[in-house]
Amino acid sequence: MGTDNNKKAITGSEALWRSLEAEGVNTVFGYPGGQIMPVYDSFYSCGTPIRHVLVRHEQGAIHAAQGYARVKGEPGVVIVTSGPGATNVITGVVDAMTDSTPVVVITGQVANAALGTDAFQEADVTGLTGPICKWNYQIRRAEDIAWAVSRAFFIAKTGRPGPVVLDFTKDAQNGTVEFEYKKCTFIRSYVHIPKPSDQAIEKAVELIDKAQKPFVVFGQGVTISNAEPELMEFLKKGDIPAGATLLGLSALPSDFPLYMGMIGMHGNVAPNVKTNECDVLIAVGMRFDDRVTGTVSTYAKQAKVIHIDIDPSEIGKIIPVEVGIKGDAKQVLSAITSKMKESKHTEWVDSFAACQEVEQVKVITPEVAPGEGHIKMGEVVDCVSRVSGGKAIVVTDVGQNQMMGARYSRFAQKRSFISSGGLGTMGFGIPAAIGAKIAAPDRQVCLFVGDGGLQMTVQEYGTIMQEGTGVKIVLLNNNWLGNVRQWQELFFGERYSQTRMVNPDFSLIAKAYGIKTRFVENRKDLEDAVSEMLSDDSPFILEVHVEENGMVMPMVPPGKGINQIMLTDKEWFENV
Amino acid sequence: MENEVRTYTVTIYTENQIGLLAQISNIFTRRSLSIWSLSAGASSMEGIHNITIVTDATEKKIKEVVQQIEKRVDVVKAFFYTAEKIVYRELALYKILTEDLLKCDDIEGLLNRYHARIVEMNKTFTVIQKTGHTTETAALYDELKEYGVRQFVRSGRIAVSRAMQEPVFKFLQKREREAEKYRKQTNKQ
Ligand SMILES: Cc1ncc(C[n+]2csc(CCOP(=O)(O)OP(=O)(O)O)c2C)c(N)n1
Numbered sequence: 001m002g003t004d005n006n007k008k009a010i011t012g013s014e015a016l017w018r019s020l021e022a023e024g025v026n027t028v029f030g031y032p033g034g035q036i037m038p039v040y041d042s043f044y045s046c047g048t049p050i051r052h053v054l055v056r057h058e059q060g061a062i063h064a065a066q067g068y069a070r071v072k073g074e075p076g077v078v079i080v081t082s083g084p085g086a087t088n089v090i091t092g093v094v095d096a097m098t099d100s101t102p103v104v105v106i107t108g109q110v111a112n113a114a115l116g117t118d119a120f121q122e123a124d125v126t127g128l129t130g131p132i133c134k135w136n137y138q139i140r141r142a143e144d145i146a147w148a149v150s151r152a153f154f155i156a157k158t159g160r161p162g163p164v165v166l167d168f169t170k171d172a173q174n175g176t177v178e179f180e181y182k183k184c185t186f187i188r189s190y191v192h193i194p195k196p197s198d199q200a201i202e203k204a205v206e207l208i209d210k211a212q213k214p215f216v217v218f219g220q221g222v223t224i225s226n227a228e229p230e231l232m233e234f235l236k237k238g239d240i241p242a243g244a245t246l247l248g249l250s251a252l253p254s255d256f257p258l259y260m261g262m263i264g265m266h267g268n269v270a271p272n273v274k275t276n277e278c279d280v281l282i283a284v285g286m287r288f289d290d291r292v293t294g295t296v297s298t299y300a301k302q303a304k305v306i307h308i309d310i311d312p313s314e315i316g317k318i319i320p321v322e323v324g325i326k327g328d329a330k331q332v333l334s335a336i337t338s339k340m341k342e343s344k345h346t347e348w349v350d351s352f353a354a355c356q357e358v359e360q361v362k363v364i365t366p367e368v369a370p371g372e373g374h375i376k377m378g379e380v381v382d383c384v385s386r387v388s389g390g391k392a393i394v395v396t397d398v399g400q401n402q403m404m405g406a407r408y409s410r411f412a413q414k415r416s417f418i419s420s421g422g423l424g425t426m427g428f429g430i431p432a433a434i435g436a437k438i439a440a441p442d443r444q445v446c447l448f449v450g451d452g453g454l455q456m457t458v459q460e461y462g463t464i465m466q467e468g469t470g471v472k473i474v475l476l477n478n479n480w481l482g483n484v485r486q487w488q489e490l491f492f493g494e495r496y497s498q499t500r501m502v503n504p505d506f507s508l509i510a511k512a513y514g515i516k517t518r519f520v521e522n523r524k525d526l527e528d529a530v531s532e533m534l535s536d537d538s539p540f541i542l543e544v545h546v547e548e549n550g551m552v553m554p555m556v557p558p559g560k561g562i563n564q565i566m567l568t569d570k571e572w573f574e575n576v
Numbered sequence: 577m578e579n580e581v582r583t584y585t586v587t588i589y590t591e592n593q594i595g596l597l598a599q600i601s602n603i604f605t606r607r608s609l610s611i612w613s614l615s616a617g618a619s620s621m622e623g624i625h626n627i628t629i630v631t632d633a634t635e636k637k638i639k640e641v642v643q644q645i646e647k648r649v650d651v652v653k654a655f656f657y658t659a660e661k662i663v664y665r666e667l668a669l670y671k672i673l674t675e676d677l678l679k680c681d682d683i684e685g686l687l688n689r690y691h692a693r694i695v696e697m698n699k700t701f702t703v704i705q706k707t708g709h710t711t712e713t714a715a716l717y718d719e720l721k722e723y724g725v726r727q728f729v730r731s732g733r734i735a736v737s738r739a740m741q742e743p744v745f746k747f748l749q750k751r752e753r754e755a756e757k758y759r760k761q762t763n764k765q
Contacts, residue, residue, distance in 0.1 A: 130599045131606070135649045138594070155649055186758040188751050189591050189652040313643035 009176045012142035013042035016106070016168070019149035020050060022181040025077050027051045027068065027438055029061040033081025035121055036108030038173040053438065053467055056459035058085050060431040062092025063457070066101045067435030070418045071393060073226070075102040075156045076435060082108040083121030086167075087128070091425055093163045094132045098422030099247060100220060102161035104152050105133075111170040112140050125167040134162030142175030146182070154184035159192035160311040161224060194312060196327030196335065204306045204323045205339045207280050213348045214240045215278035217263055217271075217292075220247035220421075221285015221309060227330035228414050231284065232256065234337045239345045241352055243271030245286050247421045250411035254390065260352050264292040265556050266403040269363075269565055269573055270355035272556065275300050276563040282306045285329045288318035289422060298561035308332050355573075362567040363553050368408060374547035375523055377401065377476050380530075381408035384446055384474060387530045392444040392472075393418065393436050397429030397453035399483035401476045403552040405448035427456030433471040434463055444472060444534060451477045451503050461513040470537040478548045479503055486551045490569060491558075510541045521545040583612075584638045584656045585664060585735050586645075588627040589619060589744040593650040600627060600651070603644050609633050613666070615732030620742060624652060630733050653744045657737060664735035668713035669695075670704040670720050671727035677702050680723060690716045701726065 010018070016039055020028065030052055032040040043052060055061040058080045065076025080089055086107040096103045110119045126136050135155045139148050145168075152164040208214055222231050228251050235242055235258045243263040244251060252259045261268030263275065275281065281303040286292070293299040296318060304322040307315050308329060315324035325332050367378035381404050384392070390412040396405035396419040411417065418436055420428040433447040454475055464471060478485075481499040488496050510517035516538060520529045526544070533540045554573065555566045565573040590596050597616060604611050612630040619626040633641065638656045645654045674697060677683065687693060692706035706716050710730070717728055737743055 126595050127598065130595050131602045136595070183762070185762050186755050187649065188748070188755065190649045191751075311647065313640065313647050317640055 007178045007180060010179050011038065011042060011173070012145055012175045012177060013038040013173045014046045015142060015145045015177050015179045016149065016173075017042060017046055017048040017050065018179055019146050019181055020077060021048060022183070023149065023153045024074070025050055027053060028077040028079050029053045029055055029064045029068070029435065030079035031055055031058050031061055031081065031085060033085050033108065033121070035082035035110055035170060036079065036085070036168070036173075038170070039079065039106075039108070039168070052079075053434075053463065055431065056462040057457065058088035059091055059427065060434075060457055060460045060463060062089045062096070062103065062105065063425075063428050063431035064435035064438070064460075064463075065103045066092060066096050066099075066428075067395060067418050067432030068439040069102050069435075071415055071436045071439035073224075073415065075104050075153055075161075078103060078105045080105070080107055081121070082110060082125070083123045086123055086125045090128065090132070091423075093129055093165065095420055095423040095425045095428065096163035097132055097134065099420065100161050100224060101163065102156040103163045104149075104156050105163060105165045107165065107167050108173075109138065109167045109169040115169070125165065129165045133165050136165040136167065138167040138169065139172045140169050142172050142177035145172060145177065146180060150182060150184040151187065154187065154192075155190065159190070193328050193331075194310065194326040196325050196332050200323050200325045201332065201335050201339065204282075204325060205336055207304055207306060207323065208238055208240075208282065208336070209341050209343070211280035213278045213345065214238060214280045214282065215271075215274055215303075216240050216242035216282045216284060217245065217275065217286060218242060218248045218251060218284040219245040219286025220251075221329045222248060222251040223415060225285065225310070225329040227285070227328075227333055228252070230330050230333040230337065234333045237337055237342050238340060239343050239349060240282070241271075241274070241349050243267065243275070245289070245292055245421075246406055246419060247417075248286065249406060249409075250414055250416040253412055254410040258349065260356075262406060263562075264289075265294070266407065266552050266554065268356070268407075269359040269554055269567075270352040272565060273355050273563045273573070273575060274352060276302065276561065278303050280304050280306065282308070283319075284308045284333065285310070287311075287314045293318065294556045294560055294562040294564070358567070358573065359554065362571065367553075375521065375526060375544055377404040377478075377546050377550055378408045379523075380474060380476060380526065380544050380546065381405055381448060383526055383530050384534075385409045387527065387534055388444055388446065392416070392446045392534075393440060395419065395429055395433040395436055395445060395447040397447070397449040398424045398426045399450045399453060399481070400478070400486065400550065400552050401448045401450045401453070401482075403483075404476070407552075426453040429453055430457045430460045430471075430473065431463075433473065434460060434467070434469050437469050437471045438467075441470075445470075446472045446474060448474050448476060450482055451475065451479060451501055451506075452481045454506075458509065461509065461515060464515060464539045465513045468539070470539050472533050472539075473541045474533075475506060475541060475543040476546050477503065477506070477543055478546050478550060480548060482550070483552070485549075489549075489551070506541070506543050515539045515541055517541040517543065519543045519545070578636045579634050581632050581634055582658055583630065583632050584658060585662055585733060586629045586631065586638070586642060586654060586656045587735060587737070587743075588629070588645055588654040589652040590625045590627060591650040591652060592623065592625050596648065596650050597627065599648055600629075600645055603641060604629070604631060607637060607641055607644075609637070609641065613732035615734055621745070621748065624744070624748075628732060628734050653747050655737070655743055657735070662735040662737050664709070664733050665707045666710060666713060666733050667731040668706045668708075668716070669727075669729050670706070670717065670725050672702050672704070672720060672723050672725055674698065674700060674702045676723045686719065690719075692716055
């Protein structure tokens with residue numbers, strides 16, 4: 001920097017593109033409109049190398065950016081217009097906040113003089129997004145662009161990542177500035193990596209060394225902090241079995257010997273039951289969502305809990321802890337591993353097998369290999385996982401398709417499972433899959449989606465068509481809002497209120513967009529269809545007519561403890 | 577103990593960012609906590625603002641709320657105190673018609689008893705000022721009622737901790753040293 005003789009003034013709109021370039025952005029997801037037109041005009045003429053993906057609805061832009069961010073581990077960028085453009089991204093902002101996803105959202109805004117006057121397409125974007133994003137800022141002068149963008153990226157991707165919103169007024173877009181960019185690396189009021197306390201680490205090591213039946217539950221924090229190798233080392237050295245939250249999936253390869261499966265409402269029997277039997281519970285980068293804990297008052301009561309998280313406000317929020325360690329998972333895990341002693345807990349680790357066996361016989365085999373009757377959801381997921389060799393990035397929408405996608409996918413690589421966990425946003429799937437594919441063009445991206453969720457963002461077929469994005473969409477069609485139907489059957493006396501869907505001919509929609517499609521309803525065609533889908537890199541929609549009254553099992557019903565598990569609608573798990 | 581509801585004074589130090597006050601009060605609303613009083617203004621440290629909020633909560637909840645507040649990027653630090661840990665006051669102003677007030681035989685005695693004073697007196701009205709705790713400003717109000725209080729306003733609580741230093745000061749010093757380290761790192765790159 002330093003010598004600024006050859007600095008030349010550029011418009012605020014161009015300064016935005018230059019700032020994004022300086023942050024290493026190569027793709028943005030967006031949709032133009034009146035109050036962001038100078039930015040789009042500048043995109044047209046300023047010669048930026050950044051790729052702009054034109055979505056069909058702003059919700060699509062933000063979910064695509066989320067999918068992109070989760071696969072890449074870098075912020076996804078969204079550009080939309082003011083008013084309705086901005087309000088259309090709100091769902092995604094909350095979703096990104098709950099699921100700790102780094103996104104930078106840039107919204108157009110009316111001219112400074114019109115602010116607060118109910119001008120055309122004016123919405124109070126900073127007011128609306130204040131409580132639901134990590135940070136927001138209204139840029140009113142071109143001079144502030146570089147500062148605000150660099151801060152936005154720093155905040156979005158550091159610490160516990162999250163969405164950041166920059167509200168970009170017309171004056172700032174049209175103003176001029178002598179552009180100079182400096183990356184933000186420090187904010188006084190924001191401790192992005194809290195320093196773990198040595199004392200806490202020592203106390204944790206002591207507990208872990210003494211433990212007879214230690215158990216680890218881990219979440220997306222492991223992925224965010226790139227701590228997969230450290231987690232593996234830690235588990236191996238301590239001989240500690242581990243379960244993943246929904247968003248923790250794929251941080252450990254599915255065939256890792258100490259990996260015991262998914263925890264939570266529809267998680268695996270063994271890790272859920274063992275949560276309430278272990279003597280030391282080590283939680284890494286997760287936040288004890290109520291879908292993970294079941295009834296909090298009976299959760300892991302017998303265990304001493306060690307909670308490692310980068311967000312100090314999560315520690316002790318839901319589950320009282322013996323030791324809380326605030327810090328980055330990678331750093332904390334490697335510190336603990338180096339200090340603890342090598343252990344063996346053979347009997348304890350082996351004890352998981354009995355529960356696994358019960359689940360295999362009662363739930364898994366009937367779901368993935370029913371042999372007769374209608375095709376089952378789990379069977380489809382299992383087939384996709386088998387044919388893809390567990391190498392695909394699995395994206396899900398929300399509902400039964402999501403739980404089945406999570407339960408029956410196997411993972412060989414990290415950052416391979418993308419789903420809306422904390423908010424459970426139907427419609428997340430298609431755009432998130434688009435973003436994931438754009439982030440990892442060399443990998444297969446398979447989406448599992450229901451007939452309900454598909455229709456919430458089906459317009460993004462247009463984006464797939466225009467961009468030629470080779471996503472593989474597996475529509476698990478049961479002609480119901482299946483997840484809600486399941487609850488109605490189990491807990492609402494089979495009163496199926498407003499869950500039956502009269503559906504369109506999905507193949508005609510696919511054809512209208514020129515996307516290859518195939519419909520399967522017979523078991524004998526399934527594997528061939530999946531192989532066809534995965535045989536190349538072009539977009540494909542595979543619609544499978546699945547068992548309409550299928551249920552996701554096992555299930556910890558709402559209000560029950562994590563070890564009170566239904567295996568079928570009639571049978572409860574009995575501990576062995 | 578953890579579940580006993582008590583009155584807490586929450587002191588928040590912030591960078592001056594627009595919209596932050598709304599976000600902070602919103603955290604109280606989300607956790608179903610009523611804000612009994614709120615006051616905001618500059619602190620003794622340049623660029624740092626101080627917000628003081630009084631609320632009733634359990635210790636567990638107030639701890640969580642304070643952590644949620646600190647999580648906001650532009651919040652420097654937040655603390656919570658029970659009454660014994662701080663010195664706190666509010667300011668109250670009472671407006672009375674001067675001719676009504678003059679009906680009182682011993683204005684001076686009354687004001688002295690309450691450590692109150694007259695800040696403005698003209699032909700039409702008189703303004704009395706009192707600082708103190710809520711109960712004290714309320715007690716004076718009750719006595720003045722007799723003479724017809726035309727306007728009565730009370731400020732939010734302000735408080736200083738019983739620690740010798742502004743409690744955020746150490747944190748800022750530490751951050752200053754860390755900033756230096758980061759600056760060196762980025763210069764090297
Ligand atoms: C935006 C939104 N609206 C409503 C819901 C509530 N909800 C959760 S699952 C579900 C049913 C989903 O049905 P479908 O997409 O067909 O998937 P399935 O469960 O049948 O696999 C509904 C309505 C939600 N999660 N998100």
